[in-house]
Amino acid sequence: xxxxxxxxxxxxxxxxxxxxxxxxxxxxxxxxxxxxxxxxxxxxxxxxxxxxxxxxxxxxxxxxxxxxxxxxxxxxxxxxxxxxxxxxxxxxxxxxxxxxxxxxxxxxxxxxxxxxxxxxxxxxxxxxxxxxxxxxxxxxxxxxxxxxxxxxxxxxxxxxxxxxxxxxxxxxxxxxxxxxxxxxxxxxxxxxxxxxxxxxxxxxxxxxxxxxxxxxxxxxxxxxxxxxxxxxxxxxxxxxxxxxxxxxxxxxxxxxxxxxxxxxxxxxxxxxxxxxxxxxxxxxxxxxxxxxxxxxxxxxxxxxxxxxxxxxxxxxxxxxxxxxxxxxxxxxxxxxxxxxxxxxxxxxxxxxxxxxxxxxxxxxxxxxxxxxxxxxxxxxxxxxxxxxxxxxxxxxxxxxxxxxxxxxxxxxxxxxxxxxxxxxx
Numbered sequence: 001x002x003x004x005x006x007x008x009x010x011x012x013x014x015x016x017x018x019x020x021x022x023x024x025x026x027x028x029x030x031x032x033x034x035x036x037x038x039x040x041x042x043x044x045x046x047x048x049x050x051x052x053x054x055x056x057x058x059x060x061x062x063x064x065x066x067x068x069x070x071x072x073x074x075x076x077x078x079x080x081x082x083x084x085x086x087x088x089x090x091x092x093x094x095x096x097x098x099x100x101x102x103x104x105x106x107x108x109x110x111x112x113x114x115x116x117x118x119x120x121x122x123x124x125x126x127x128x129x130x131x132x133x134x135x136x137x138x139x140x141x142x143x144x145x146x147x148x149x150x151x152x153x154x155x156x157x158x159x160x161x162x163x164x165x166x167x168x169x170x171x172x173x174x175x176x177x178x179x180x181x182x183x184x185x186x187x188x189x190x191x192x193x194x195x196x197x198x199x200x201x202x203x204x205x206x207x208x209x210x211x212x213x214x215x216x217x218x219x220x221x222x223x224x225x226x227x228x229x230x231x232x233x234x235x236x237x238x239x240x241x242x243x244x245x246x247x248x249x250x251x252x253x254x255x256x257x258x259x260x261x262x263x264x265x266x267x268x269x270x271x272x273x274x275x276x277x278x279x280x281x282x283x284x285x286x287x288x289x290x291x292x293x294x295x296x297x298x299x300x301x302x303x304x305x306x307x308x309x310x311x312x313x314x315x316x317x318x319x320x321x322x323x324x325x326x327x328x329x330x331x332x333x334x335x336x337x338x339x340x341x342x343x344x345x346x347x348x349x350x351x352x353x354x355x356x357x358x359x360x361x362x363x364x365x366x367x368x369x370x371x372x373x374x375x376x377x378x379x380x381x382x383x384x385x386x387x388x389x390x391x392x393x394x395x396x397x398x399x400x401x402x403x404x405x406x407x408x409x410x411x412x413x414x415x416x417x418x419x420x421x422x423x424x425x
Contacts, residue, residue: 042309046192053181053188060174060181067167067174074167081163088149088156095142095149102139109135196312203230204316206240206302207339209282214324214332215246215298218291225269227304227316228280235275235314239268239305240283241350246298246325248290253283266301266348275306289325296325300337303347318342 041049074081113128210223227240243266244251252259253269262269262285270283287298303318319339326332 040310041191043195043312044309046188046195050185050188050192053185057178057181057185060178064171064174064178067171071164071167071171074164082160085153085156085160088153092146092149092153095146099139099142099146102135102142106132106135106139195310198313198315199311200315200317201231201306202317204228204235204304204306204314205230206304206316206319208300208302208319208321208337211300211321211323211337212332213335213337214326214330215287215289216326216328216330216332217248217289217293217295218328220286220288222284222286224282224284225302226280226282227302229275229277229304229306232277233308234277235306235308236273237307238272238275238281240270240281241266241303241305241318241348242269242283242285242301243267243348244285244287244298244300246287246289246293246323247296248293249298249325250288252286252288254286259286265350267350268305291328293325293328295327295330298323298325301342301348315347318347 073079076082077086109128109132113125113132116125116128204227206225206227208223208225212221212223215221225240225242227238229235229238242253242262244262245264251262251264253262254260255270270281272281275281300321300323301318302321304316306314306316308314320342321337321339323337
C-alpha cells in the first residue's frame with residue numbers, strides 16, 4: 001500500500017467516521033423533543049441513575065486503561081508486532097548491500113575485460129568475458145532479491161501501520177467513551193446533589209394553638225401544635241419539629257392515652273407517613289412549671305420537615321413563640337402567645353434526624369392527620385419537571401465521532417512520517 005493510498009483511505013475514514021458512528025443510533029433524529037416533555041425523576045430514580053453512571057464510568061475507565069496499555073505496547077519499537085517489520089527492514093538493507101556489491105563486481109569485471117592487451121590470448125579473453133557474464137547474472141539475481149525485500153518491507157510496514165492505526169482508533173474511542181461517561185456521571189451526581197438540597201415550601205405551615213402568653217409557676221397548661229400540608233402533593237413523611245422551654249419546667253406530648261416527656265431541645269415529635277394534601281397533623285402538648293420557678297420567660301418553636309418522592313428534604317417555615325412565666329399565685333391575663341419572626345438560618349437540627357427520600361416512618365399515636373374544613377389556596381407548592389440541561393444525548397456521539405476523525409488524521413501523519421523514514425533507508 002503506497003502513501004497516496006494510505007492517505008486516501010485514512011482521510012476517507014476520518015471524514016466518514018462521524019456519519020458511521022452516528023448511524024448506530026437510529027433514535028438520533030427523533031430526539032429533538034421540547035424540554036417540557038421531560039418527566040421529572042424521583043429521588044430514588046436519581047440515586048439509581050447516579051449509581052449506574054458511576055458503574056458505567058468505572059467500566060469506561062477500565063476499558064480506557066486497557067487500550068492505553070495496548071497502544072503503548074504496540075507503538076514501542078521493540079513490540080512483538082513490530083518484529084516482522086524490523087526483520088523485513090534488515091533483510092532489505094542486506095539485499096541492498098548485496099546489490100551494490102554485485103553492481104561493483106560487474107563494473108570491475110568489465111574494466112578488466114576492457115584492459116586486456118591486444119596480445120591477449122583467446123583463453124584469457126574468454127575468461128574475462130565469462131567473468132563479466134557471471135557478474136551480470138549475479139547482479140541480476142541481487143536486483144531481484146532487492147525488489148522482493150523492498151516489497152516485503154513495504155508489506156510488513158503496511159501491516160504494522162494498520163495495526164497501530166487500529167489500536168490508535170480504539171484508544172481514541174475508549175478515551176471519548178470515558179470522557180462521555182465522566183460527563184454523564186458528573187451530571188447524575190449534580191442532579192442527585194440538587195435533589196438532596198432542602199426545598200422551602202411556605203405551604204407546609206405550622207402553628208401553636210392555645211399556648212398562653214403567661215404561665216403561672218406551679219400550674220400546667222395544655223395546648224397543641226399543628227402542621228398543615230397545604231401543598232398539592234402527598235408527603236411520604238412529615239416530621240413536626242417542636243421545642244418548648246422554660247426554667248424549672250417540663251413538657252410532655254400525648255401519645256394516644258399516654259403522656260410522654262419531651263426532650264429539652266428541638267426534636268421531631270409524632271412523625272407521620274403518607275400525608276395527603278390538605279391534611280393537618282395536630283399533637284397535644286402539656287407544659288408544667290415548678291411552683292418554685294422564679295418569674296422568667298419561655299420559648300417555643302414549631303416547623304414542619306417532610307420528604308416526598310422527589311425531595312428528601314422539605315422544610316416549611318418556622319414560627320417562634322415567647323411567653324412569660326409568672327410567680328406562683330399570679331393571675332394571668334388570659335391572652336395567647338403570638339408567633340414572632342424567625343430567621344431560617346437559625347433553624348435547629350434535631351439530634352436524630354429521620355431518614356428522608358421515600359422513607360416511611362411509623363405513625364406515632366396522639367397525632368391526628370385530618371383534612372381541614374377549608375384549605376384555601378395552596379401557596380409555595382413546587383410542581384413540574386426538572387429543568388432540562390439543553391443537551392441532547394447526541395452530544396456524546398458527536399464528540400466520539402469527532403475524536404475518531406482527529407485520531408485517524410493523526411494516524412495518517414504517523415504513517416506518512418514512517419514511510420518517509422523507510423524510504424530513506
